[in-house]
Amino acid sequence: MAELEELLQVATDMLDRAYTPYSHFQVGAAAVGASGKVYGGCNIENAAYGATNCAERTAIFSGIAAGEKRFTALLVTGNTEGPIAPCGSCRQVISEFFDQDAVIYLTNQKGSLAETTVAGLLPGAFLELK
Ligand SMILES: O=c1ccn([C@H]2C[C@H](O)[C@@H](CO)O2)c(=O)[nH]1
Numbered sequence: 001m002a003e004l005e006e007l008l009q010v011a012t013d014m015l016d017r018a019y020t021p022y023s024h025f026q027v028g029a030a031a032v033g034a035s036g037k038v039y040g041g042c043n044i045e046n047a048a049y050g051a052t053n054c055a056e057r058t059a060i061f062s063g064i065a066a067g068e069k070r071f072t073a074l075l076v077t078g079n080t081e082g083p084i085a086p087c088g089s090c091r092q093v094i095s096e097f098f099d100q101d102a103v104i105y106l107t108n109q110k111g112s113l114a115e116t117t118v119a120g121l122l123p124g125a126f127l128e129l130k
């Protein structure tokens with residue numbers, strides 16, 4: 001539970017850092033590295049929309065750049081009605097760096113919480129190295 005509250009705080013703090021001049025839809029994420037360190041991420045948009053980086057991938061890539069190899073948990077939040085749902089690209093990237101049974105918390109800013117796993121997000125993921 002302590003982990004959940006800390007991750008929600010980190011991800012919520014990230015909402016203000018989101019760069020969203022196109023969608024005005026802010027997303028925050030917090031990924032726990034195998035070292036135990038927590039990495040925050042926000043979505044970062046681009047005039048070429050396809051170059052946008054989602055909050056989940058920003059958090060994971062920040063951890064990788066800091067030296068993490070694997071992650072144990074991820075929380076995502078946004079101003080959605082219900083728990084936010086990661087896009088397909090993020091589901092694939094999450095599958096690459098988390099164990100299949102790692103916990104994923106999908107939340108919003110109104111207290112919604114859905115708990116799932118990596119396998120729950122993307123059953124049958126393509127993983128060339130596994
Ligand atoms: O789980 C999600 C869903 C969407 N977005 C971003 C991408 C884009 O900047 C904006 C609208 O899709 O929200 C995320 O960062 N994570």
Ligand SMILES: [Zn+2]
Nearest residue numbers: 054086087090
């Ligand atoms: Zn995404």
